[in-house]
Amino acid sequence: MDILNVENIRKSYRNNISFRKEEVLRDLSFFAGEGEILGFLGPNGAGKTTTIKIIVGLIRPDSGKITILGNSVSERQTRSMIGFLPENPFFYPHLTLEEFLVFCGKMSGMKGKKLKVRMESMIDRVGLARHKKKRLSTFSKGMIQRAGLAQAVIHDPDLLILDEPFSGLDPLGRKMVRDFLLELKGRGKTIFFSSHILSDMEALCDRASIIREGVIIKNVGLDELFIMGKGKVEVTARGYPESMTGEINQFTDSVKRSGDEMLIVVKRQEYVRSVIQYLLNNGAEVMRVAGVQPSLEEVFVSEVAAGENRNKKSITGELSRVETSV
Ligand SMILES: Nc1ncnc2c1ncn2[C@@H]1O[C@H](COP(=O)(O)OP(=O)(O)O)[C@@H](O)[C@H]1O
Ligand SMILES: [Mg+2]
Structure with a gap:
């Protein structure tokens, strides 16, 4: 069964200067199956954050439908199944890490000893044990990212939605996130995460949906991701x-x-x-x-070229077959 289903999402914003409506997401559809890690790959400005905000119910699409385990995201019960790491997390700066995670746990209905044990273990897991008594205002970008991951998983959600989870992290932090996500997958969790960096995808994903200018241009499996990233x-x-x-x-x-x-x-x-x-x-x-290593732009350029070649072949009536591009 699909855990996350995104169907025909459209979203436009009015341009501040011309007042014209600009379509940011154009008929976006994709899904994530149970226990799968689905990557959402695309350059800056492609529409990843907008899509993610729609999925978690922070903004409404103009049209289209999101279902999580067959239910609408607006239902409270559905929301408690989701863990979310925003792109630029802003957490109450005057709270210590411990206070913050207790607050997040309570928001999800956790309490008492169970919450305390879970909090300690998540702080350990993201490598912040030494900093748990410090206020979030003193945290670096990488530490905020780690704290963000801990709050996203504190209530043990079945679906994790992470917007650029690797941003701001040093190599050790990146490895921690990678290992942690694989561990969660091993426990049957479904993970959907965005990135503009191809190599983030290769080490982790079962599949990736590639977005460019508000359109999913390709859904690829792991083998194709490897071919795309091969330098x-x-x-x-x-x-x-x-x-x-x-x-x-x-x-x-x-x-x-x-x-x-x-x-x-x-x-x-x-x-x-x-x-x-x-x-x-x-x-x-x-x-x-x-x-x-090819950049994402280079991969896109060869994707487009491969697509044009395929079109040419079919126009001239030659046998056109589905091929592994790049
Ligand atoms: N609130 C907004 N008002 C107007 N335009 C927006 C707004 N949010 C995002 N956009 C535009 O939507 C496009 C996609 O943005 P975003 O979803 O943040 O991309 P990504 O996360 O892939 O970098 C960009 O062109 C951005 O300028
Ligand atoms: Mg973004």
């Missing part, structure tokens, strides 16, 4: 004459001069050895070999 290899060489670059272009995407070095982007991993061999045989010196 190219860049070889830097010295002493390789520009006039000879034609000789290796079957193996390369681009060859550029940068000062007295040549930057050679190799088309595929398995060509790296041939390129290096060729350079050495021709008296060049190999300075560096490095992996380059």
Whole structure:
């Protein structure tokens, strides 16, 4: 059964200057199944936060429907099943972490010893045990993010909705969040989280819905996410004459001069050895070999190109099949 179902959501805002309505979400639909981690991937301004605010009932869509375990989000019982981490959490700054989490627990109907035990264990889990008596006003962005995660899970919700849960965290913090989310998934929880960073998705998601300009452009599985995120290899060489670059272009995407070095982007991993061999045989010196991660924009550009190619194929009547793009 789907835990979260988002159907045909539309939302527009009136532009402050032109007063014209601008559609921010255009017929958005997706779902998350029980026990699944669904990523919501898209560049800044794509509409992720707006969608999430609609899901948790903070703003209303112009049209469309959200159901959580088959019920409307406006029902109290449904809300108690959700844990939510907002994009820019603002928590009562005068409260200590302990006071804050007790407050959140009580809001969800918890009390007494059970709440205290749960609070202690969540503070430990997010790595803030040393700071539990400190006021939130003294917390760094990363500590607020950790406190935010603890408040989102304090009542042991079945569905977690996290808006950019990795933002503001150092590598240790990122690992903590990743491990914690996987642990929750292991306990059967459903998790929906947004990010504008492709590599956040790969380590965690079962699937991802990719949003751009208010439209879901693609739903991808984990294997396709990996393919999308797979970087190219860049070889830097010295002493390789520009006039000879034609000789290796079957193996390369681009060859550029940068000062007295040549930057050679190799088309595929398995060509790296041939390129290096060729350079050495021709008296060049190999300075560096490095992996380059594609940015989300680069992935989108190749997605669009792949989409256009597919369209062309079908227009010319050639066999058009569903292929793994990028
Ligand atoms: N309250 C608002 N009034 C007008 N425009 C808004 C409002 N909230 C968001 N937007 C616009 O909606 C678009 C999507 O924003 P958002 O959902 O925050 O994107 P994301 O979270 O993917 O970065 C942006 O163009 C943003 O400027
Ligand atoms: Mg956002």
